[in-house]
Amino acid sequence: MDDLTLPEVETVRKRIETATKKEAKFCLMAAYLFCARASEIIGATNRYDIAHNQTVARGPTGQDVKIETFEVGDIKTQAAIFTVRTAKRDGKIRKIALPLEKKFEPWTEPLCNYYAEHGNDKVFPFTRQKAWDYAQETFFGLSYPIEKYNLYEQEDTKPKPVRAHMKPFRTHALRHLRATELIETFGFTGFDLSVYGGWTLRSMVGVGSAMSRYAHLDWRRYFPKLLKKRF
DNA sequence: GCCTGTTATGGTGAAGTGCC
DNA sequence: GGCACTTCACCATAACAGGC
Numbered sequence: 201m202d203d204l205t206l207p208e209v210e211t212v213r214k215r216i217e218t219a220t221k222k223e224a225k226f227c228l229m230a231a232y233l234f235c236a237r238a239s240e241i242i243g244a245t246n247r248y249d250i251a252h253n254q255t256v257a258r259g260p261t262g263q264d265v266k267i268e269t270f271e272v273g274d275i276k277t278q279a280a281i282f283t284v285r286t287a288k289r290d291g292k293i294r295k296i297a298l299p300l301e302k303k304f305e306p307w308t309e310p311l312c313n314y315y316a317e318h319g320n321d322k323v324f325p326f327t328r329q330k331a332w333d334y335a336q337e338t339f340f341g342l343s344y345p346i347e348k349y350n351l352y353e354q355e356d357t358k359p360k361p362v363r364a365h366m367k368p369f370r371t372h373a374l375r376h377l378r379a380t381e382l383i384e385t386f387g388f389t390g391f392d393l394s395v396y397g398g399w400t401l402r403s404m405v406g407v408g409s410a411m412s413r414y415a416h417l418d419w420r421r422y423f424p425k426l427l428k429k430r431f
Numbered sequence: 432g433c434c435t436g437t438t439a440t441g442g443t444g445a446a447g448t449g450c451c
Numbered sequence: 452g453g454c455a456c457t458t459c460a461c462c463a464t465a466a467c468a469g470g471c
Contacts, residue, residue: 237463239442248457255442280467288441288464289457331456332444373444403464 207369209381215338224334226314227309227324229420230282231331231371234296235378235397238331239287243322246329246407255328258285262318265311267300270423279423280308286398297419303429328371335370344376356388376397385428390423394411 207321219225226362231241262279264283266312269276278300285291298308314325324331367373379397382388388396394404 235455237442246456252443252458327455328443328455329445336445359464367444367462370444400465 206344206373206377206380209377211342211386212339212369212374212377215342218336219338222314223324223326224338225276226311227326227334228338228371228374229311232374232378233298233305233307233311233374234282235282235374235382236284236417238288238328238399239323240284241371242328242331243325244327246327249328255285256291257327258287258291259318259322259324260284260315261322262315263320264323265315267312268297270297270420272424275424275427277304279419279429280312280416281419282311284398289398289400292398292407294395295398295419295422299426299427305426331371334370335374339369339373342373343367344369344373385430386425388422388425392425395419396422 216225216228219228227241230292231238234240239258240254241259242257243261244256245255250253259285266281268279268281269281269409277298280300282296282298284294285294286294291413299305300308302309311316346365348368373398379393382393382396390404391401393399394401394428397404
């Protein structure tokens with residue numbers, strides 16, 4: 201029986217740090233920090249995916265980040281605000297704010313600099329398959345858990361339960377890892393996570409229309425929780 | 432209106448294929 | 452061999468539907 205747990209954050213971060221290709225390193229870094237799906241990072245789609253309405257590349261250009269000062273009470277610090285276009289929700293914009301100070305998040309500044317190198321061009325001008333290759337070579341030997349779920353087949357009226365199992369750690373696993381870290385380490389609530397990760401409030405915390413009025417809550421709601429000295 | 436189960440849709444995983 | 456493209460099974464999650 202597999203141990204159905206995620207790898208340690210530190211293990212994954214070290215792997216990303218040691219990625220040999222610069223574009224692989226920053227691509228995986230961004231996917232992890234933004235709690236993003238591959239399509240929210242990559243900037244190119246091959247002909248087949250376009251023809252079959254598969255992945256839409258929603259990745260950023262070098263212009264999709266800005267620096268703002270965050271000030272509340274005694275706290276005054278700088279935040280890098282990254283614009284991410286959410287997959288599955290027709291490219292709905294969400295803002296990922298990350299502390300610029302190294303003691304809070306040492307990757308924010310290098311990622312901003314990498315964005316700046318690309319100007320008006322796509323920051324990650326390659327396909328999801330390429331990103332998957334990068335994840336495969338970077339996370340070789342690591343795996344992550346898939347929860348049990350029901351499989352509904354067209355010809356079968358009864359759902360087929362699929363047991364919890366492990367899968368090799370690839371691009372989508374970074375989203376799982378980051379979401380878990382935000383809850384367990386930074387104390388994010390379901391509301392915070394729905395803003396950060398681009399989930400609907402219903403899918404994240406199970407609230408209906410009455411609470412969905414708060415769906416506009418922006419990065420200032422969760423940002424103070426990221427000001428936790430860890431490095 | 433809320434809750435819960437089901438379905439639809441769009442995205443990812445991963446192996447295969449073919450070209451240079 | 453390395454790379455990009457093709458292919459389809461699998462998975463995540465938004466939306467729908469029905470009961471209370």
